[in-house]
Amino acid sequence: MEPSSSIVIQHFNCSSMGTRFDFLTYNMDEDFFSSAKNFILNELERIEYKFSRFNKESEIFRINQFAATEIVITDDETLSLLSRCQGYYQKTNKLFDITVGRFTNTTSEDNQAEGESLPPLSTQISNPENSSNIGTDKIILDLKESSIRFSTPMLSIDLGGIGKGYALERINKYCIENRITNALISFGDSSIATIGTHPHGPYWPIGIQNGFTSGSPLHTFRLKDNSLSTSGNTPNNRMKFGNKGHILNPLNGEFQTASKTVSVAATSPMDAEVLSTALFIATGNDKSEILSRFTLSEAIEISYNQLNEPEVVDLNADPTISEKRLKLKSPLHN
Amino acid sequence: MGLGGLGLVTLSSPWMSALADNKSTSTGAANRVRVGLIGSGSRGCYHLGNLKALEATNNIQIVAVCDNYEPHLKDGLKIAKGKAKGFSDYRKLLEMKDLDCVLIVTPLHEHARISVDAMKAGKHVFVEKSMAKTVEECKQMYDTSIQTGKILQIGHQRCFKPSYIKAIEYIRSGKIGKVTQIRAWWHRNNDWRRPLPSPELERQINWRLYREYSLGLMTELASHHIQVANWVLGKKPVSVMGTGSINYWKDGREVEDNIAVVYSYADGTKFVYDSMISNKFYGLEQQVLGDKGTLELETNKFYSENPPKPAGILQLVNDMEKGLFSAVPIAGASWVPETASKYKGDLISLEDKADEGVLQLIGFTNAVRNNKPIPQLLEQGYHSGIWTVLGQQAIDEQKLITLPKEFNI
Numbered sequence: 001m002e003p004s005s006s007i008v009i010q011h012f013n014c015s016s017m018g019t020r021f022d023f024l025t026y027n028m029d030e031d032f033f034s035s036a037k038n039f040i041l042n043e044l045e046r047i048e049y050k051f052s053r054f055n056k057e058s059e060i061f062r063i064n065q066f067a068a069t070e071i072v073i074t075d076d077e078t079l080s081l082l083s084r085c086q087g088y089y090q091k092t093n094k095l096f097d098i099t100v101g102r103f104t105n106t107t108s109e110d111n112q113a114e115g116e117s118l119p120p121l122s123t124q125i126s127n128p129e130n131s132s133n134i135g136t137d138k139i140i141l142d143l144k145e146s147s148i149r150f151s152t153p154m155l156s157i158d159l160g161g162i163g164k165g166y167a168l169e170r171i172n173k174y175c176i177e178n179r180i181t182n183a184l185i186s187f188g189d190s191s192i193a194t195i196g197t198h199p200h201g202p203y204w205p206i207g208i209q210n211g212f213t214s215g216s217p218l219h220t221f222r223l224k225d226n227s228l229s230t231s232g233n234t235p236n237n238r239m240k241f242g243n244k245g246h247i248l249n250p251l252n253g254e255f256q257t258a259s260k261t262v263s264v265a266a267t268s269p270m271d272a273e274v275l276s277t278a279l280f281i282a283t284g285n286d287k288s289e290i291l292s293r294f295t296l297s298e299a300i301e302i303s304y305n306q307l308n309e310p311e312v313v314d315l316n317a318d319p320t321i322s323e324k325r326l327k328l329k330s331p332l333h334n
Numbered sequence: 335m336g337l338g339g340l341g342l343v344t345l346s347s348p349w350m351s352a353l354a355d356n357k358s359t360s361t362g363a364a365n366r367v368r369v370g371l372i373g374s375g376s377r378g379c380y381h382l383g384n385l386k387a388l389e390a391t392n393n394i395q396i397v398a399v400c401d402n403y404e405p406h407l408k409d410g411l412k413i414a415k416g417k418a419k420g421f422s423d424y425r426k427l428l429e430m431k432d433l434d435c436v437l438i439v440t441p442l443h444e445h446a447r448i449s450v451d452a453m454k455a456g457k458h459v460f461v462e463k464s465m466a467k468t469v470e471e472c473k474q475m476y477d478t479s480i481q482t483g484k485i486l487q488i489g490h491q492r493c494f495k496p497s498y499i500k501a502i503e504y505i506r507s508g509k510i511g512k513v514t515q516i517r518a519w520w521h522r523n524n525d526w527r528r529p530l531p532s533p534e535l536e537r538q539i540n541w542r543l544y545r546e547y548s549l550g551l552m553t554e555l556a557s558h559h560i561q562v563a564n565w566v567l568g569k570k571p572v573s574v575m576g577t578g579s580i581n582y583w584k585d586g587r588e589v590e591d592n593i594a595v596v597y598s599y600a601d602g603t604k605f606v607y608d609s610m611i612s613n614k615f616y617g618l619e620q621q622v623l624g625d626k627g628t629l630e631l632e633t634n635k636f637y638s639e640n641p642p643k644p645a646g647i648l649q650l651v652n653d654m655e656k657g658l659f660s661a662v663p664i665a666g667a668s669w670v671p672e673t674a675s676k677y678k679g680d681l682i683s684l685e686d687k688a689d690e691g692v693l694q695l696i697g698f699t700n701a702v703r704n705n706k707p708i709p710q711l712l713e714q715g716y717h718s719g720i721w722t723v724l725g726q727q728a729i730d731e732q733k734l735i736t737l738p739k740e741f742n743i
Contacts, residue, residue, distance in 0.1 A: 198659060200653075206662045
């Protein structure tokens with residue numbers, strides 16, 4: 001632990017991917033900090049430019065425009081990211097799906113990006129003719145030929161559900177390669193990556209608050225060289241997204257309106273981000289089945305009853321999860 | 335229809351008190367409001383549809399429909415059904431004894447004459463916006479309402495829209511800071527014509543295109559946003575300048591197909607408005623610009639000039655500086671999970687599903703039932719009507735126009 005008098009806090013923030021991004025460290029060489037800041041800002045811009053489906057110059061926009069009708073050649077980074085998304089799709093029982101993002105459009109501006117107003121996903125799923133228009137498995141990758149195509153005409157990729165996790169992974173890698181020993185990196189307090197420790201303690205303590213009342217945290221994560229992602233619906237959510245919320249179940253097209261949050265701590269920021277969304281949607285045995293396919297630190301669900309009283313559940317505490325992990329010989333398990 | 339209207343009553347929107355009326359849910363004839371409608375074209379039929387629905391819930395009854403164009407009269411009576419009588423001459427309709435109020439949904443040039451006649455005949459009046467075609471007519475209507483004690487309500491339905499009322503609260507509370515500009519536009523891409531059964535009906539059916547009957551884009555579209563701008567600022571303009579032309583639809587029309595006006599208020603605030611009918615890309619919007627935030631009223635959105643800082647990071651930095659080791663708070667009540675790919679602002683109000691077109695009729699019929707005008711609503715309509723006409727005058731005369739003193743109320 002560092003005495004407070006010797007702490008030089010270094011911090012910068014910017015707007016990225018629709019939210020505030022913060023990078024926080026301490027006692028770093030100033031020139032090195034400046035250099036790291038430059039890299040990170042450039043990398044954030046690069047990732048957003050390349051992968052945002054709203055940017056008409058982006059790789060994803062190009063793929064969305066042409067892959068339904070022709071084979072599109074793309075680069076290794078894009079192929080690798082999409083390949084990982086396909087893995088996540090299978091490992092989460094299809095609850096993480098990068099082809100449903102456009103159905104969460106909340107503004108006419110976003111619908112204009114589609115060139116049309118979309119009927120709700122639930123309506124499309126109920127119509128067998130349209131239900132084939134989604135599904136990450138409809139993205140056909142040829143890693144050898146560096147190509148991609150869609151097996152169905154109306155498909156569209158949206159990486160909004162994983163973009164921040166990917167950015168955190170890239171920044172994390174840079175920090176480690178450049179021997180940055182302590183840092184906290186955050187997208188809007190929702191997706192957080194940590195390196196090393198808090199200057200005054202043996203980890204970075206992140207507390208999940210009660211969504212309705214102030215007070216002590218309901219659960220505290222002790223992060224050290226790992227990441228945390230939180231998905232959920234809170235009162236302030238509803239002012240942003242309306243009563244329907246913003247998390248869509250790809251299997252039935254319904255928005256998940258339950259009053260709860262799911263927080264996942266894992267070494268991989270992408271795993272954490274994918275899992276926090278998938279576990280929010282999953283019910284019953286699906287949760288333990290999904291968890292058994294990942295290595296993670298913690299998964300905490302906080303749900304609120306009609307009186308707004310919280311219940312904290314450790315999703316990883318199910319003893320069958322460990323058994324499944326040991327027994328699992330499927331290539332799905334990492 | 336229980337709407338919790340009292341919850342939305344504020345100093346800035348006192349007319350919302352008209353929505354809370356216990357007597358509206360009774361079914362007795364003593365409290366029934368008998369309504370006639372004059373002008374059953376497309377807008378009139380829209381109102382008739384709403385009135386028909388309110389018959390079942392708000393103790394009103396459509397007792398008469400009038401239109402001097404036979405096909406429209408038939409359309410109106412079809413919607414009204416029941417025992418509604420049909421008229422082709424509004425004066426005959428006004429002779430009905432069992433009639434409490436009228437909705438006037440005629441071309442603009444007839445608003446004043448029919449409204450004044452109706453009030454003098456003892457009927458309360460709801461007349462579509464804009465109030466009238468000239469400032470003299472606006473004043474005459476206003477004076478007649480005061481003199482006869484009859485309710486006169488102008489059809490500015492945004493006064494009843496929950497997101498607008500909430501937006502006004504934001505403004506009054508200082509949430510968007512000092513408002514220095516309001517902008518609005520209404521862009522469409524069509525010739526604004528209606529199908530003609532025969533060419534002789536051109537001026538009757540397409541009345542909006544001719545200066546004898548209408549002031550075009552100003553009265554038919556701009557008047558809405560002029561009313562809202564005045565409501566937002568809580569004052570009326572002191573001057574207006576403007577310009578316009580016909581640069582696309584050169585088909586013999588007499589009204590402009592594009593206009594632009596700037597209203598100035600006493601403290602220097604501006605309301606900037608334009609309308610055109612040869613491009614619809616930007617559609618319709620009204621923006622209120624303050625030094626702390628922006629409201630987009632038509633899309634129910636609020637944008638902060640400074641997106642909120644996450645409480646977690648602020649506290650973390652604070653703790654580190656003070657040598658404290660405590661949990662960084664996230665996912666509290668003010669936490670917003672960011673999943674969007676760009677900042678999309680926040681909704682002004684969740685309670686935006688209510689149809690303001692219906693609410694304004696509920697307010698009107700409740701006011702009729704209680705024989706009590708709705709607070710400040712006539713003034714909203716009057717100032718909008720006057721300044722709409724003056725905006726057109728600025729376009730016509732190509733000079734700065736101010737309000738003649740005799741039209742102050």
